[in-house]
Amino acid sequence: xxxxxxxxxxxxxxxxxxxxxxxxxxxxxxxxxxxxxxxxxxxxxxxxxxxxxxxxxxxxxxxxxxxxxxxxxxxxxxxxxxxxxxxxxxxxxxxxxxxxxxxxxxxxxxxxxxxxxxxxxxxxxxxxxxxxxxxxxxxxxxxxxxxxxxxxxxxxxxxxxxxxxxxxxxxxxxxxxxxxxxxxxxxxxxxxxxxxxxxxxxxxxxxxxx
Ligand code: B1M
Numbered sequence: 001x002x003x004x005x006x007x008x009x010x011x012x013x014x015x016x017x018x019x020x021x022x023x024x025x026x027x028x029x030x031x032x033x034x035x036x037x038x039x040x041x042x043x044x045x046x047x048x049x050x051x052x053x054x055x056x057x058x059x060x061x062x063x064x065x066x067x068x069x070x071x072x073x074x075x076x077x078x079x080x081x082x083x084x085x086x087x088x089x090x091x092x093x094x095x096x097x098x099x100x101x102x103x104x105x106x107x108x109x110x111x112x113x114x115x116x117x118x119x120x121x122x123x124x125x126x127x128x129x130x131x132x133x134x135x136x137x138x139x140x141x142x143x144x145x146x147x148x149x150x151x152x153x154x155x156x157x158x159x160x161x162x163x164x165x166x167x168x169x170x171x172x173x174x175x176x177x178x179x180x181x182x183x184x185x186x187x188x189x190x191x192x193x194x195x196x197x198x199x200x201x202x203x204x205x206x207x208x209x210x
Contacts, residue, residue: 007072011044012051014064016071023072033076033083034116037109038198041069041076045105066105073108080116089120091143091209096133097126097178098157103150106178106198110146113198114205130160137165137172144192144205148178155180159189166190173208177201 007026010018023036031039048065051057057065095111097104104126111121122140124133137145145165149155158176165174173192186194192208195201 005040007040008044008047011041011065011068011072012048014061014068016064016068019068020071020075023075027079033079034113036076037073037112041072042109045069069105070108073105073112077108077112077115080112090118091205092120092122092140093144093146093205094122094124094133094137094140094142095146095148096124096128096136097148097150098133098154098161099127099129100157101149101151101154102126103148103178106150107146107148110148110177110198110201113202114146117202117206119202119205130157130164133161134164134168134170137170138168142172143209145172145174146201146205147174147176149176149180150178152180155185158191162190175201175204175208 005022007019007022010022023040026036026040027033045065048057048062052062093114095107097107107123107126111123115121122136122142124136133145133147145161147158147161149158158181162174165172175193175195176186176189176191177195181194183194193204195204
């Protein structure tokens with residue numbers, strides 16, 4: 001959507017307070033929490049990423065933009081939690097960004113969309129070692145484990161988790177995603193599926209658990 005929206009501008013400029021105020025204004029005018037993230041935050045971050053890749057913006061600005069976007073995501077999560085998905089959860093999804101990788105904005109969006117689709121989401125955070133993911137998956141009786149990685153240097157960690165799960169004879173499914181993951185790569189490491197966006201991830205989980 002248009003670059004004139006104050007929320008887009010505040011994320012691009014890395015202004016967390018302004019971003020939150022603009023997000024609240026959008027919600028007051030009827031924007032749903034999920035729409036806030038998918039229609040405004042994700043496109044703004046994509047633009048930030050494009051500027052960074054072109055060398056038109058630098059790491060400190062990137063960090064500030066990520067903070068502004070993260071604040072809006074937390075607000076959306078709070079609003080979603082307040083709306084409350086009351087029915088019995090359709091299943092449990094354990095989510096993590098793999099070890100060595102600090103990129104968690106995309107994973108957080110995936111978590112939000114899954115929660116809004118009625119799943120219990122156990123989010124282990126970012127930079128999570130394979131062993132911890134495997135232990136949590138067992139302890140939480142996961143139906144699906146979702147792994148996110150944004151860097152070519154960290155995607156091999158996904159393979160480590162999948163190998164560990166197979167060695168343990170785990171019954172849960174494992175899906176992978178994030179900008180550094182291609183469908184070919186997902187297939188080559190034996191993942192049960194991949195998706196390039198959060199709504200696709202929720203659809204994938206529904207298919208796997210059908
Ligand atoms: Co970094 N970073 N970063 N970064 N960063 C990338 C990933 C990079 C591609 C930028 C670039 O150089 N071109 C590059 C990786 C290069 C590579 O390996 N190929 C990179 C680098 C190099 C780095 C540092 C090394 C920079 C440095 O320090 N010199 C450093 C590494 C830190 C580390 O992890 N150890 C670093 C740091 C950071 C920040 C902390 C500043 C910040 C992250 C803040 C945070 O996440 N809390 C950051 C950001 C913001 C980016 C870019 C610009 C944007 C990522 C983002 O949040 N996108 C990114 C460039 C890019 O991707 N174009 C870049 C928005 C988000 C909503 O999308 O995460 O793709 P995304 O998630 C999507 C889908 O991928 C999918 O659904 C989401 C919603 O639609 N998805 C899944 C994600 N996970 C999924 C899981 C699923 C299914 C779908 O199933 C389980």
